[in-house]
Amino acid sequence: MSGQDVAIVGAGIVGATLAAALAPHARVLLLEAEDQPGYHSTGRSAAFWSETYGGPAIQPLTSASAAAFATGGWLEPLGSLHIGRAEDEGRIDAFIAAFAGTAIPLRRVDPAALVPGLRPDWVHGVLEPSCAYIDVGGMHGAALATAKRNGAALATGARLEAAERREGRWRITTTAGEFVADVLVDAAGAWADAVAVLAGVRPLGIQPYRRTMAQLRTERAAPEGMAHVADIAGRFYFKPEAGGKLWLSPHDETPVDPHDVAPEELDVAIAIDRFEGVVDWRVTAVERRWAGLRSFAPDRLPVYGFDPQVPGFFWAAGQGGFGIQTAPAAAELAAALLLGRGEMPAGVDPARYSPTRFGVSRS
Ligand SMILES: Cc1cc2nc3c(=O)[nH]c(=O)nc-3n(C[C@H](O)[C@H](O)[C@H](O)COP(=O)(O)OP(=O)(O)OC[C@H]3O[C@@H](n4cnc5c(N)ncnc54)[C@H](O)[C@@H]3O)c2cc1C
Numbered sequence: 432m433s434g435q436d437v438a439i440v441g442a443g444i445v446g447a448t449l450a451a452a453l454a455p456h457a458r459v460l461l462l463e464a465e466d467q468p469g470y471h472s473t474g475r476s477a478a479f480w481s482e483t484y485g486g487p488a489i490q491p492l493t494s495a496s497a498a499a500f501a502t503g504g505w506l507e508p509l510g511s512l513h514i515g516r517a518e519d520e521g522r523i524d525a526f527i528a529a530f531a532g533t534a535i536p537l538r539r540v541d542p543a544a545l546v547p548g549l550r551p552d553w554v555h556g557v558l559e560p561s562c563a564y565i566d567v568g569g570m571h572g573a574a575l576a577t578a579k580r581n582g583a584a585l586a587t588g589a590r591l592e593a594a595e596r597r598e599g600r601w602r603i604t605t606t607a608g609e610f611v612a613d614v615l616v617d618a619a620g621a622w623a624d625a626v627a628v629l630a631g632v633r634p635l636g637i638q639p640y641r642r643t644m645a646q647l648r649t650e651r652a653a654p655e656g657m658a659h660v661a662d663i664a665g666r667f668y669f670k671p672e673a674g675g676k677l678w679l680s681p682h683d684e685t686p687v688d689p690h691d692v693a694p695e696e697l698d699v700a701i702a703i704d705r706f707e708g709v710v711d712w713r714v715t716a717v718e719r720r721w722a723g724l725r726s727f728a729p730d731r732l733p734v735y736g737f738d739p740q741v742p743g744f745f746w747a748a749g750q751g752g753f754g755i756q757t758a759p760a761a762a763e764l765a766a767a768l769l770l771g772r773g774e775m776p777a778g779v780d781p782a783r784y785s786p787t788r789f790g791v792s793r794s
Contacts, residue, residue: 454581475723499759511562623748
């Protein structure tokens with residue numbers, strides 16, 4: 432049995448980046464149930480960084496992450512074109528207004544000039560040029576390497592089965608042995624509530640939702656440099672990938688219990704049907720399909736902070752569809768709270784993401 436300052440449950444992007452931020456200052460143990468860190472949501476994302484994605488309450492975390500992404504070299508230019516039909520004019524106006532106070536360079540464009548074969552009912556376009564591809568694997572690997580270089584231990588195949596707080600420390604039982612730590616961090620993604628329950632902490636209502644992705648071949652290849660295309664009404668998005676491929680999502684959000692999720696054929700069919708209503712490109716093959724879980728707190732904001740009722744239990748959960756693009760600033764925020772330091776990422780208000788917003792006595 433070994434003693435640690437902090438044990439982090441979950442070695443996806445959230446646990447890994449937090450371990451990297453903490454390791455120079457604390458003895459860190461990263462516990463991962465799977466043999467492969469990144470097997471769940473982190474390895475199944477659409478891999479883009481967009482300052483508007485998730486809305487104005489998420490934007491500060493995304494924008495504050497930009498510098499770390501640039502330093503790591505994990506972004507490649509992509510751009511995002513938000514499109515709408517005549518009836519979406521109100522949504523387009525509201526979208527631009529929502530980000531008016533930020534430095535995000537949004538501008539109205541003619542969408543047909545940017546997407547060849549766009550069907551004529553898509554009349555509105557807003558370009559977000561700063562949207563970028565993320566090298567998720569590179570970023571996740573670098574975070575794990577930084578954590579290890581600074582002394583953090585990673586235990587894979589180590590599923591947390593029980594955690595008990597005794598004499599101010601956590602006694603942690605996992606499938607890879609027993610550990611002791613002062614603080615237990617819940618970075619278990621879709622299993623965040625389940626891990627809380629194992630530690631005797633009241634769940635917050637973190638709900639996983641299935642999201643489907645398909646990799647397509649189309650008769651007409653996406654032109655070089657085409658932006659990510661997203662429906663302003665939130666019914667699809669697609670983006671070009673290397674080798675003339677296209678990644679498409681129907682933007683589905685089906686509530687499910689946490690599990691190793693697989694795509695449903697119907698969701699792939701819905702995605703293709705919507706896609707064919709946007710452009711006149713014929714789909715010639717579905718090369719790959721997958722699904723992942725996006726997990727949200729009831730108010731759809733992430734949760735970073737100590738549980739108000741159980742000492743030594745820290746939440747890093749509810750990252751929804753923006754856990755990768757916000758990871759650097761979120762890790763900085765969580766590390767500052769865990770280490771009791773005052774410096775927060777620029778523009779980030781920790782109170783907004785605190786678990787205390789759900790009240791002290793939930794039932
Ligand atoms: C289809 C799809 C597209 C997405 N696109 C984007 C995007 O473009 N940009 C973006 O920023 N975000 C995107 N996201 C969201 C992003 O993937 C998630 O927000 C992020 O990966 C969450 O990271 P995580 O570390 O919390 O979760 P995970 O990667 O799921 O990690 C949690 C880990 O906890 C482990 N665990 C669970 N229970 C236990 C236990 N009892 N003991 C030990 N370990 C345990 C799991 O094995 C898992 O590895 C997308 C998500 C999906 C599904």
